[in-house]
Amino acid sequence: MTSDKTADQLRQELKDVDEELAELRRLTGDVTARRGRSSDTSIELQEPEEVATELTGLAETEAVIDVLEQRRERIEAQLKELG
Template sequence: MTDAITPDQLRQQIKDLDAEIAELRRLDTDAQARRGEDGDESEGFVENEELATELTGIAENEAVIDVLTQRRESLQAKLDAAG
């Protein structure tokens, strides 16, 4: 039995990563658009802690996107080498 990944499996993994990256980018865009917005119970200002949490979440999301993009590039290189 072999552990070799077929080109079709690589294509599916790339397709799955593309979908995940697209969703994370959509969430990132939403978070960027909402950054600093006042909540329903706000008195007109954003708490520093809330803003820091939002910024941390955005930065973490961007880091995950970077990792997934690198993974996608690696899989694409394997697919290119296989075919």
């Protein structure tokens, strides 16, 4: 229930979620940027398995981002209820 947490606790939780989202978005941006490099400028060649692993990790990170965004919305709703 929303009465279990104070507004300050919810604001701190919201801050923590925002920080985690920012870090995950930075990581996905880094991976996406590396994937966008042309092979001419790439220092190392990747094996298909490495590419698949990287893409799977990216998909998993994006799924975590979705969950955190939903959590963020719930926290904001709880804060709104507290007034």
